[in-house]
Amino acid sequence: xxxxxxKARRLAGMxxxxxxxxxxxxVAATPKDALVVGWQFDDIITLDTAEVFEFSxxxxxxxxxxxxxxxxxxDVSKIFGVAAESWTVSDDGKTFTFKMRKGIKFASGNxxxxxxxxxxxxxxxxxxxxxxxxxxxxxxxxxxxxxxxKAVDADTLTITTDKAYAPTFVLxxxxxxIASIVDKTEVMKHEVDGxxxxxxxxxxxxxxxxxxxxxxxxxxxxxxSANKDYWGGAPAMKNIFIRHIGESSVQQLLLEKGDIDIARxxxxxxxxxxxxxxxxxxxxxxKGSLYxxxxxxxxxxLAKPQVQEALKYLVDYKGLEDTVWAGRGQVQQAFLPKxxxxxLEEQPFxxxxxxxxxxxxxxxxxxxxEIEMIVRNAPIRIDTAKSMQTTFAKAGIKVKLIxxxxxxxxxxxxxxxxxxFFGAWGPDYQDPHTNADTFAKNLDNGDNAKxxxxxxxxxxAPEQMTKDTLAAVLESDAGKRAKMYLAIQKxxxxxxxxxxxxxxxxVAGLRANVEGYVLxxxxxxxxxxxxxxx
Amino acid sequence: xxxxxxxxxxxxxxxxxQASLGRAYLGWxxxxxxxxxxxxxxxxxxxxxxxxxxxxxxxxxxxxxxTGAELKEHRFQPPSAEHWFGTDGQANDIFSRIVMGSxxxxxxxxxxxxxxxxxxxxxxxxxxxFGGWIDVVLMRITDVFLAFPKLVLALALAAALGRGxxxxxxxxxxxxxxxxxxLARAETLTIRKTxxxxxxxxQGAGHWRLISGHIMPLCLSSLIVRxxxxxxxxxxxxxxxxxxxxxxxxPTPEWGAMIAEGRDYILSYWWLATFPGLAIFVVxxxxxxxxxxxxxxxxxxxxxxx
Numbered sequence: 078x079x080x081x082x083x084k085a086r087r088l089a090g091m092x093x094x095x096x097x098x099x100x101x102x103x104v105a106a107t108p109k110d111a112l113v114v115g116w117q118f119d120d121i122i123t124l125d126t127a128e129v130f131e132f133s134x135x136x137x138x139x140x141x142x143x144x145x146x147x148x149x150x151x152d153v154s155k156i157f158g159v160a161a162e163s164w165t166v167s168d169d170g171k172t173f174t175f176k177m178r179k180g181i182k183f184a185s186g187n188x189x190x191x192x193x194x195x196x197x198x199x200x201x202x203x204x205x206x207x208x209x210x211x212x213x214x215x216x217x218x219x220x221x222x223x224x225x226x227k228a229v230d231a232d233t234l235t236i237t238t239d240k241a242y243a244p245t246f247v248l249x250x251x252x253x254x255i256a257s258i259v260d261k262t263e264v265m266k267h268e269v270d271g272x273x274x275x276x277x278x279x280x281x282x283x284x285x286x287x288x289x290x291x292x293x294x295x296x297x298x299x300x301x302s303a304n305k306d307y308w309g310g311a312p313a314m315k316n317i318f319i320r321h322i323g324e325s326s327v328q329q330l331l332l333e334k335g336d337i338d339i340a341r342x343x344x345x346x347x348x349x350x351x352x353x354x355x356x357x358x359x360x361x362x363x364k365g366s367l368y369x370x371x372x373x374x375x376x377x378x379l380a381k382p383q384v385q386e387a388l389k390y391l392v393d394y395k396g397l398e399d400t401v402w403a404g405r406g407q408v409q410q411a412f413l414p415k416x417x418x419x420x421l422e423e424q425p426f427x428x429x430x431x432x433x434x435x436x437x438x439x440x441x442x443x444x445x446x447e448i449e450m451i452v453r454n455a456p457i458r459i460d461t462a463k464s465m466q467t468t469f470a471k472a473g474i475k476v477k478l479i480x481x482x483x484x485x486x487x488x489x490x491x492x493x494x495x496x497x498f499f500g501a502w503g504p505d506y507q508d509p510h511t512n513a514d515t516f517a518k519n520l521d522n523g524d525n526a527k528x529x530x531x532x533x534x535x536x537x538a539p540e541q542m543t544k545d546t547l548a549a550v551l552e553s554d555a556g557k558r559a560k561m562y563l564a565i566q567k568x569x570x571x572x573x574x575x576x577x578x579x580x581x582x583x584v585a586g587l588r589a590n591v592e593g594y595v596l597x598x599x600x601x602x603x604x605x606x607x608x609x610x611x
Numbered sequence: 612x613x614x615x616x617x618x619x620x621x622x623x624x625x626x627x628x629q630a631s632l633g634r635a636y637l638g639w640x641x642x643x644x645x646x647x648x649x650x651x652x653x654x655x656x657x658x659x660x661x662x663x664x665x666x667x668x669x670x671x672x673x674x675x676x677x678t679g680a681e682l683k684e685h686r687f688q689p690p691s692a693e694h695w696f697g698t699d700g701q702a703n704d705i706f707s708r709i710v711m712g713s714x715x716x717x718x719x720x721x722x723x724x725x726x727x728x729x730x731x732x733x734x735x736x737x738x739x740x741f742g743g744w745i746d747v748v749l750m751r752i753t754d755v756f757l758a759f760p761k762l763v764l765a766l767a768l769a770a771a772l773g774r775g776x777x778x779x780x781x782x783x784x785x786x787x788x789x790x791x792x793x794l795a796r797a798e799t800l801t802i803r804k805t806x807x808x809x810x811x812x813x814q815g816a817g818h819w820r821l822i823s824g825h826i827m828p829l830c831l832s833s834l835i836v837r838x839x840x841x842x843x844x845x846x847x848x849x850x851x852x853x854x855x856x857x858x859x860x861x862p863t864p865e866w867g868a869m870i871a872e873g874r875d876y877i878l879s880y881w882w883l884a885t886f887p888g889l890a891i892f893v894v895x896x897x898x899x900x901x902x903x904x905x906x907x908x909x910x911x912x913x914x915x916x917x
Contacts, residue, residue, distance in 0.1 A: 350879045400682055463700075463861055467676055477860065480861075
């Protein structure tokens, strides 16, 4: 009994301590010149812009590096110069000449020149990490890139493509994370064994953006500090502390208490409960991010077309839109998000257990089967996956749900070692080719393929669709091009091992005094640059 | 009835059976008079009954299977006459899930208490009985396991073995045997030099016979007490692993995992995490009370002082 009593006493002591701590924290507002953000960023693997291909990493580098050009987040058709002041396109449509902006300084103090820009793009091609295809699709390779991308003098950069592509397509690609400009002198100082500073830049910073990366502790914190010499004017917030807060309920609580200024991962149910709170406002933005279920064709069961079709009929699209995704997403069943050129808006699939059962019987699984589904451990994804678990079970398919960290899921997925994967895809740039390229094109389905698009990750290699995709990107007439994409999506919708489910609407909860925070149409265009606190 | 009672309480029992039955009766009386022990006993019995008859008690099973408009209407319902403990985001009845979850809790506890203590018991008695280098080797292995915090080691094991109930059970079993080994060894050391063991040895009893026939029965009562007291710890460790996502995977209604699922909604829908939490609390308390009561009864050193 005495042991129990001691335990109780200790527990009482602890509770008192926690209470004292929490009541102390409640009165502390964040400083005027610092922004504190609560966010889930467990998917950051690297900070090297030549490798970043994750939602969170792209947002961090988007705020800390300059690219040659940018677009207006409110109207993506408005493209303007950033590190490049102006540009011209040659008559044959193959050579782009950029005039660099003067007076841009890197965090190291070095002046940015055309040489840095050329180096950054060449480096991305030579390193050839996951996102390298965004640039290499213009015919660049490690052998020729030094000739194709050149700094003519300190102010002039020329880029020559192998074919005449639609100019906007080329320019949109240059707005992607991989086209960020790194500080050549600084990066090469840390070169080890000819890695072009890759090992160093993965955890360090050599950029010129409005903010500098001070610190990144995986799944803990990212600290950004203002770049006082930023060419567009120093940002108002001296520091931005982005804390990894995995639980959205904790984010809600901290936001309500004023311990954080922005909560990035409020869930559907929490949006309801903060609605009407005077101290909190909600910022909403329709995103290009699509949530989809993909089936690895390496698995003999999933390789059967009837099984793939059956699974598409076993998702409760409407129910998900009304419950888990209420106010945060809309059903979209094609690989282009609404708002993109040529996006297909038809929705042929709905929950139809009888039809799915028939298809499964045809495929030889009248009683269903057991299968594993990997998913990142974030509430909205888990809840969606659970809904699928329930509806799949109606046709006898037993889903074993395996929630993992963002990092782990991506590692398994990119090595195509999954069976079912539920996750998200965000366009890398604002041209329809970005999604067509990854979902509908696979040039080499071998295990050691050079480029590994999402289609490859699921061992999906459609020959005709690959050809159509490559043809669509060369079409300069926008109307014809849109029709080509519609046709590709229709075929893709029926045949491909992907069930597109939801198009995201991102919602951030802000303290009422925070202004100027921008949620862009893609994940790398969320911007802290103009944030001020009233 | 009174005859039976006087037979049980006879000052000079006629047989060994009568003596031990009398002893058991006295123990039961002492146990019965201890209110806390009885509360524990009732809770644990109720848990057992609940687990056995779970499918009859739980009205709706572990998943509702609702979709579309029906799902929208029935999810996140507060506690009511229809759903005693409310419903969760998939419109599953939380009361049913807790009832079904009692089976998982009992399976974990059951498997762990029939593996870890036995393993620890054998290692401890062997180590204490033989002494010398066997003792040194076995105890150093035990030290290695004791050098890690239990939950951290279990976490590492469960993560390495892959998520799932089986690996959680294995991890808990692997991390909980050293305490029993220590206990059994200490008990063995106090009796290994006794005269009756020497006498048995002189009569030609082998090592195994001495350990199993003489030493183990003497250590058993303290082991049982320890196991009962540990059950609460086992339940909490299992719930902890489930909470951290390393135990049972959805939709299995493991209580710890249910709390983890509920924590995202704790500000809007308190009942999601509260009821599984209460279930863990009540059951852990029950096992603790039961363990305390059993110690009073079984511990030979405090025996007969009431």
